[in-house]
Amino acid sequence: MAAIQRNNMTIKVIDPHIHLFDLTAGDYHWLKPENPPFWQDKALIYRSFSCRDICLDSPLSLNGVVHIEAGFDNQNPQREIEYLQRSVKLPFSSVALADITLAPDLFAQAIEGLLTHNTVVGVRYILDEQALAILSLSHVQVNLELLAHKGLVFDCQMPIANKKAVSKLCEILTLVPTLKVVINHAGSPHELDKAADDNHWYQGLKMLSVFPTVAIKCSGWEMISRSYSVTLLREMTLTCVDVFGLERVMLASNFPLCLFSQPYQTYWQIVVDAIPNSLLDNLCYLNAKKWYNVG
Numbered sequence: 001m002a003a004i005q006r007n008n009m010t011i012k013v014i015d016p017h018i019h020l021f022d023l024t025a026g027d028y029h030w031l032k033p034e035n036p037p038f039w040q041d042k043a044l045i046y047r048s049f050s051c052r053d054i055c056l057d058s059p060l061s062l063n064g065v066v067h068i069e070a071g072f073d074n075q076n077p078q079r080e081i082e083y084l085q086r087s088v089k090l091p092f093s094s095v096a097l098a099d100i101t102l103a104p105d106l107f108a109q110a111i112e113g114l115l116t117h118n119t120v121v122g123v124r125y126i127l128d129e130q131a132l133a134i135l136s137l138s139h140v141q142v143n144l145e146l147l148a149h150k151g152l153v154f155d156c157q158m159p160i161a162n163k164k165a166v167s168k169l170c171e172i173l174t175l176v177p178t179l180k181v182v183i184n185h186a187g188s189p190h191e192l193d194k195a196a197d198d199n200h201w202y203q204g205l206k207m208l209s210v211f212p213t214v215a216i217k218c219s220g221w222e223m224i225s226r227s228y229s230v231t232l233l234r235e236m237t238l239t240c241v242d243v244f245g246l247e248r249v250m251l252a253s254n255f256p257l258c259l260f261s262q263p264y265q266t267y268w269q270i271v272v273d274a275i276p277n278s279l280l281d282n283l284c285y286l287n288a289k290k291w292y293n294v295g
Contacts, residue, residue, distance in 0.1 A: 013284045021256075064289070122147075123154060183214065205243045209243045215244065216250070248287070
């Protein structure tokens with residue numbers, strides 16, 4: 001790919017969605033060939049990845065990352081944070097695993113343990129197709145209230161085309177107006193989703209955008225299609241900006257899963273070539289720095 005020409009400007013990047021693996025120390029149950037997901041190309045990422053694998057060449061400048069839990073030890077998520085604090089040399093923040101379906105007293109204990117580590121700024125518990133069932137549990141709202149009280153971000157991974165699940169999340173946000181939520185992977189759209197008024201993904205965007213404490217990360221395109229188009233990336237990102245505004249949208253890589261489609265440097269080259277110059281500082285750097293307190 002040709003080098004990026006941006007009038008000699010340096011393009012600062014804080015990547016707000018990466019995963020690092022140390023197969024010699026962590027469990028990573030989901031990465032093992034005998035366990036789901038059964039992707040044909042999963043072997044590509046079944047190895048250790050460190051910060052040395054996410055360097056960016058000029059004019060791109062990697063200024064920090066947000067590490068999203070990657071299954072290092074699901075029984076003791078603090079171990080993943082300890083591993084990161086030993087090994088990550090870049091400015092970084094951590095989004096740790098926390099099981100929001102736990103009884104509130106157990107959840108509170110887990111959160112107190114995570115907060116002994118100063119890099120922890122949020123938690124993730126993957127909802128996916130179980131989003132409505134999980135968010136409907138009464139004690140889940142209690143646990144999300146605790147996250148709000150502690151000032152922690154809830155990284156929410158669910159398909160926002162699921163109107164019932166989005167409605168339930170909106171109900172919680174109405175009751176817990178200080179809860180900070182970051183929607184992962186552009187809300188898990190499908191390849192044919194487009195910004196039409198009758199589109200469920202777009203309607204989910206509009207419903208969630210009403211809440212000023214909700215932001216969205218645009219990444220995970222390889223989960224839609226390994227051969228996703230630049231047009232798809234650009235149109236969906238710009239739609240998110242149009243609906244959420246410039247200060248509540250972030251671009252991210254989902255490293256190393258982005259390697260299913262192209263190398264890390266190439267991914268960011270594609271991103272900055274696809275997005276107008278006037279948006280890059282916010283989408284690639286400032287918003288991640290603000291929402292995840294990086295640096």
